[in-house]
Amino acid sequence: MAGAAGVGCDGYLESYRLQLKRIEIPLRRLPHEFDGFTIAQLSDFHYEEHFSAVPIRRSVELVNSLGPDLVVLTGDFVTAPLVNLKHHASRQAAKTAAPCAELLQRLRAPSGVFAVLGNHDAYANPAAVTSALQQHRITVLKNSCVPIERGQKRFWLAGIDDALEGEPDLGAAIQKIPSGNTIILLAHEPDFADEAALTPVDLQLSGHSHGGQIWIPGIGAPWLPPLARRYPRGLYKIEKTVLYTNIGIGTIRAPIRINCVPEVTLIALRSV
Numbered sequence: 001m002a003g004a005a006g007v008g009c010d011g012y013l014e015s016y017r018l019q020l021k022r023i024e025i026p027l028r029r030l031p032h033e034f035d036g037f038t039i040a041q042l043s044d045f046h047y048e049e050h051f052s053a054v055p056i057r058r059s060v061e062l063v064n065s066l067g068p069d070l071v072v073l074t075g076d077f078v079t080a081p082l083v084n085l086k087h088h089a090s091r092q093a094a095k096t097a098a099p100c101a102e103l104l105q106r107l108r109a110p111s112g113v114f115a116v117l118g119n120h121d122a123y124a125n126p127a128a129v130t131s132a133l134q135q136h137r138i139t140v141l142k143n144s145c146v147p148i149e150r151g152q153k154r155f156w157l158a159g160i161d162d163a164l165e166g167e168p169d170l171g172a173a174i175q176k177i178p179s180g181n182t183i184i185l186l187a188h189e190p191d192f193a194d195e196a197a198l199t200p201v202d203l204q205l206s207g208h209s210h211g212g213q214i215w216i217p218g219i220g221a222p223w224l225p226p227l228a229r230r231y232p233r234g235l236y237k238i239e240k241t242v243l244y245t246n247i248g249i250g251t252i253r254a255p256i257r258i259n260c261v262p263e264v265t266l267i268a269l270r271s272v
Contacts, residue, residue, distance in 0.1 A: 018058055019261040020066075023235060025242055026270040027202045029182045031153035035271040039184075040068035040109070042264060043207025044076040044118065044248030047100035049092070055249050055262055056103045062264050063107055070111040070148060073104065073138065074207040075118025075162065075188035077129055079252060093125035097132035105136035111148050114139045114157060118188040118208060119225075120252075122165035141186060143169040145177060155182035158201075163189045163227055170199060189227035190236075190245040197241040204243045205267075209233060211247030211260035 040063045045056055063071060077100045078093040107113045115138050121129040130140045139146070141159025148157050156177045160168040174183055183201045187193075190206035209228035212221020224232050228245070236243040249262045 016052075016055060017261045018055070018062060019263055020062065021246075021263055021265045022268070023244065023265065024268045024270055025203060025235075025244070026272040027182055027242070028240075028272055029180065029202060030155060030269055030271040031150075031182070032271045033150045033153040034155060034182075034269055037070070037150070037269045038066070038068045039070045039072060039205075039267040039269065040066060040264065041072050041074060041205055041244070041246050041267065042249060043074040043246040044210055044250050045100055045104075046076055046079040046120065046248075046250030046252055047096045047103075048079050049096060051096075053099070053103055056100065059249050059262070059264050060103060060106050066266055068109050068266060070157075071107045071109040071113040072157075072186055072205055073113070073115035074186055074205055074246060075116050076120045076207065076248070076250070077101070077104075077115075077118070077133070078120055078124055079250075080120040080124040089124040090128070093121070094128040097121075097125070097129045098135075101132040101136040101138065104133075104138060107138075112139060113137065114141055114146070114159065114186065116141055116159040116186040116188055117162050117166065119162050119164040122162035126166065141173070143167075143172040145173055145183075155184060157184050157186070159186040160192070163187065163192045168192070170195065170201075174199065174201070190231040190243060191227040191229065193231060193236070193238050193241060193243040196243075197238040201241050204241060205246070206231075206243065207246045207248050209245055209247060210251065210257075213251060213254075213257050213260050215259040217259065
């Protein structure tokens with residue numbers, strides 16, 4: 001009994017820790033002008049009423065201290081309740097989206113702060129979450145894309161609606177991108193990379209999995225959500241598409257993490 005309590009206490013404390021993951025990702029079509037361009041990724045905040053804002057605030061402070069060129073947020077700003085009552089979820093999201101966005105509006109990057117919705121956002125109240133983010137200077141990409149420019153060169157940042165609860169349309173998101181241009185895709189669910197790999201997408205950035213929240217060495221996660229079971233954490237290569245899965249900041253079901261320390265990712269792009 002004491003052992004179980006100790007594990008639970010350690011897991012609770014781990015949920016308040018923060019790790020920085022630095023990775024380099026070479027992209028074959030990236031213009032040389034973007035060699036060394038940095039992207040900070042945060043994901044899966046799961047802000048709730050009576051929830052401590054400390055993990056989000058600390059992650060924002062860490063990102064700003066790194067001075068990234070671009071910040072991306074890969075979904076689940078709010079938490080849909082486990083009880084399947086959509087009207088209740090909608091009311092809760094309307095209350096919690098704005099406080100979460102208010103914390104995140106402190107993020108700074110010269111090329112901007114961009115987001116896609118996650119399954120909790122899309123199920124609970126996508127309009128409220130989108131509105132809150134955009135009112136706090138965070139651009140939401142929904143089956144759309146924007147150019148990120150340096151001098152006369154550019155790459156394209158695309159984002160899709162949530163693959164589980166929304167209406168994702170990757171074709172619409174990338175249709176206006178000229179052939180041969182580098183494409184970085186924001187998609188909440190990492191297993192969507194199997195579909196992205198059939199297109200010209202060079203890099204997909206995702207969250208959703210939380211790394212399982214509990215990760216047993218040599219075994220893995222006892223439970224992973226749908227569309228996060230093939231690629232639950234870290235770096236992958238699917239055909240010519242690179243995927244990175246961030247294990248997130250927040251928690252669901254129980255406020256614990258074991259071997260899944262909340263993560264800020266700093267990606268340095270390399271031209272090859």
